[in-house]
Each structure stands twice: as C-alpha cells, then as structure tokens.
Amino acid sequence: MENPYKPYPVIIDDIIVETDDKNLRTFHLKFLNSEDERKFNYMPGQFAEISVAGQGEVPIGIASSPTEKGFLKFTINKVGKVTTYLHNMKPGEIIGVRGPLGNSYPWDKLEGSNVVIIGGGFAFTTLRSSIVYMLHPENRPKYGDITVVYGARNPGLLLYKEELFAWERRDDLTLHITVDATDDPEWKYNVGFVPAITKEKAPSSENAYAIVCGPPIMIKFTLPVLSDLGFPPDRIITSLEMRMKCGIGMCGRCNIGTEYVCKDGPVFTFEQLSKLPNEY
Amino acid sequence: MKGLLISRNDLNSWIKSLAEKYKTFAPVRTESYDQFSMITSPEEINWAYRNTRLSPKALFHPHSEKMFQFSLDPRDPSKNILKEAPKDFSPRVIVGIRPCDAYALKLVDLNFDTSQYKDPWWTKRREITTLIGLACTSPGLTCFCKAVGTGPFDTRGVDILLVPLEDAFLLEIITEKGQILVEKYNPGGQEPPPEVLNNVEKLKSQAESAISSFGNLELLSENSVSDFFDAPLWNEVQFGCINCGTCTFLCPTCWCFDIQDEVYRDKGCRLRLWDSCMFPLFTLHGSGHNPRAQKVQRVRQRFMHKLKYFVDKYRQGVACVGCGRCVEFCPVNIDIRDIIRRMISLSECAV
Structure with missing residues (x-):
C-alpha cells in the first residue's frame, strides 16, 4: 500500500483569475508522472489536499470532471497561509496533490433521476465538476432533467462565467443564474437570493435529488424551500x-x-446529518 | 496457556541477550517518575514501577515526527518534491509495558490500520515491535482498567506477559511473535508447578478485586448520540476545565495530530505533531468559523469521542483503558470515572 500522506508532484500549467475581486483563482495542474495520473481516479464531489512544500496543505474540492483528461482543476479562495502563497505562484512551478479524498456525490443513486443542483458563491467547484460530468455525451442519458440554480453576490463573483453562459444556451440543462444585486443595466439573468430564486423556479421533486452547496446562510434558507417542494x-x-x-x-x-468528514464525507444527505451532532 | 517459571536472574540474562540484538525499551526511573527509555542492561529497569507518567504511545506515534523532507533550492531539480524521511525500523522489544497501555495500542490500531488506509509509520512500528507485558499486581488509586473492560492481567495487547512473583516471574507466551522471541533466545526456566499457577490466579483476582465496577458499559451504546450530547452534564464538567491538554497528552488512546512544514534556509521538512481536541485552533477554519469554539464543546468532544462515538463506530468498547493518568494529572481534578458513571446513570434513567 502506498504512503497516503505523500503528495503526487504536479506542475502548475495555468492560473485563471476567476472573480473581479481576484480572490479566486483556478489552478490547472498536470501530473509530472503519468502513472500518478492513472492512480488518481476520482468522481465529482471528492477533494484533494493541495501541498506546497514549506507552506503546508489545504483541502480543496476538485473542480475538474473525471471526463476531462490530462489535467486537474482547483478553484482556490485566498484565505490563509497556504492559499495566499498559492495565489502568488506562477505557472511552471511544482506543487503536490494528495488524493482523491473523501466520498463523492452518490452517482449510482442519482442514475435514472432528475438532478437539481443549487450552488452559491465559490462552493460551486465540485458542482461544476458534477455538471461537466453529467453533460458528457456518455453520461447524459443516465440522468433525467438537470436543473441548476447558481448565485453569487454580484456578477463579478460568479465562477466559470464563459462555461455558465454556454450552458445557459443548451437545451439539455436548465440553468438559472442569479446575483444578490447588480447595478449592471445589461444584466439579463435573475436578481435575488438563491433560496428565493429556487422557490420562484420551483424545480419538481418528482424522482429527483437536490445537491446543495453554498454558504451556511444560503443552505439554511434553501432547505425549507426544498422541503416545501417535496424533497x-x-x-x-x-x-x-x-x-x-x-x-x-x-x-x-x-x-x-x-463520522470523519474527510473520509466518511464530505458528502452527506440531510437525513444523515440529522443524526449527527450539530458541530460543523 | 504456555507458561515458564523463570528466576529473576534468568529473566535478567534473557533481557540482556535481547538488548544486544534488539532496540529494547523499558520503564526506567528518571528524577521523580518512570518513563520508557532505551536500555542496554536489565539493571536499568524499574520493576517496581506502577506506571510511566507518559504513556508508551510515543514509541509508536512520536510527539514530533519527520514525515517528509524537501529542497527549496532553485538549482535542485527535485525542488519542492516531497521525499520520505529516512527512518530506523529495526526490530524492537518493549519490556514491562502494562496490560492497559498495551491494549491501548490495539484500540489505536482501529484508527491507524484500516482497510482503506494504513498509516505507514504506525503500522510499521507495530509490526517491528514485540511487547513483553508486566502484569499489575497492585493497581494504583486512580487505576480502573477492569471497570472499562481491560484488566491488570489482560493479555490481549501483549505478545508475552510476565507475572511478578516473589523472587521469580511467570512468563506466559501469548502470541506467535512472543513464541518466536522465546524460541530464538531461550530464556531458560521450567514448567510452572500447579501451586505457582494457583498463586498467579490468586494474584490476578486480588488485583482485579481492587478495582470496582462502574456498572453496565453496554448502556453507553443503547442511548442515542443526542441523548448524551444534549445532557446538562457537560456544562457542569467543563466549568473547571482550563483546556490545558494534559489529559490528551498523557492519554494512551489519544492519537490526534497536526501536520506542519518547517523550513531552514533552502531545506525543509513536513512534520507530524501531537495535537489536542482541547485547543480551539484544532478546528478553526481558515474563514474564522469554528465548530468547536466554546470550551464546553471541546470538553464534550473529548469525552463523547472516547465514550460514545468510538463505541458506536467500532463496536469494540470505549476508547479508554483505565490507566488513570488523566485522573492523576488533571490540574482541576476532572475525573473521567465520574463522567462514565454519570453517563451510565443517564442511560439507566432513560431505560
């Protein structure tokens, strides 16, 4: 058995500034050794420890989809020591990736069902992975209707904008983009908090699962909406x-x-969470 | 049981021959307390010790351990790539470990040696170590091994158990690993006569009867997590706690750790260091959010983890072996025995 603490060496291939405040950057990473890439088998919802020698490690959700080959993608918020250092790194530098870690979204259960994805802010990373995964031509027939509600505080804070606008035009996915507020007169999408937009668009709970990721306040107000919709x-x-x-x-x-969130989670249903102490 | 009656002299020369071949650790008196140290001669061993102040967990899970090393030198082609730190995994013997501490290692195995992941350093050190236990004939005032399911003569954690008699020892071979050690290095001795075995049984029941029971520990698994979690008990228990972390530091079944990088000039290493659920930084998110920001939450976490979560997760009883270190050294006299009693009585009321 391999040493589970040892990161695979990867090279930073590209860094994309995602948001207007420049606090979120997406790192495209390539494995230095191709056999490491083969060992790194993941599913959307899993995370990895990003390791920077001399700085430490940070657990980050994997934003790329296993259907995208040749690279891994992580969108990282600048928060503490390691992430601030990462934000100052340049393409070509070597870091490490340890994983994949944790469980994934329950893909075997989701098969044959409609999927409602509700995301807020920068918690959209593993949701992006999930959408890209489901939209892959090989996987798309396995799922019913896909509805996505994604919101950010303002248009400048939306992640993966180009992809979003491309998804918006597709007919095999219903996407509701929203912002809390904007002064942009050209803004042609929704304005309103994620729970309110979810309520307004009322995705059906029939044969459906909802995946909800976002700040605690968004989750708090989205849960009763989903419950009213019959989830x-x-x-x-x-x-x-x-x-x-x-x-x-x-x-x-x-x-x-x-439970250990890193190994038994990070993905849980609210049924499972209701049995755990409220310490998260 | 396979036993040998062995004189003190024979035991000493056996240990001497072991110490020549293996790294050998044993309880040694230092200043005012005992601690596990590497020995070269059996004369260094304090056979009369009750227990060491620090549990022997550090022999398997060091207080601070280098996991990896790396170069930050821009001219080095392997710059930033972590490499395993060299370690000495030559075979070892631990002589005189108490049955409670040896069983604690078995409980910690449940965390470090799983079907999905194996901690490479813990499992390797477990593999290379043979444990020669020392039965406890006079448990201390803070000992409560029998009450939490281990015991002063518990053989489940050791490879060989020594029972101290007046001027000799009964050497019981428990595992194959113990058998190999006895076959390789003959300790001498003879088959114990029945009166010696009777005497051992008497010593065992005397030692066990010195420890009183708390009641039925099974009740801990019958109640739900929330029955205990929301009990008013924690508010009372936490009142005196100063979050010093002494309990977790001394506990033979506390394994939590931190990972930190250290750099000096253009060389660095990744370290693993003991950590404690008593400290607020343990769970502090980068965002500033802290799920266990309050003392009461941390105190509850420590006891609930040992006495409820662990019980429910592994179905192997509580994560406490009754060594009594936390009881003896808690500066504000928080007593885990009292907490176990109160949790059991909560369950009795509920049933």
Missing part, C-alpha cells in the same frame, strides 16, 4: 467543510459524532 431529507445532498489535515480519517480534527 425528503434523504434526497437533499450537501458537502461539508471542516478543518482538515490528514484527509484520510486519522488526524481526528474533522470528527463529528461517529
């Missing part, structure tokens, strides 16, 4: 954040009740 707690899926170090259920800090 039971075992069909509402979310991904938790916790401080992590090892990522493999050993260092203890992401423990909630019987």
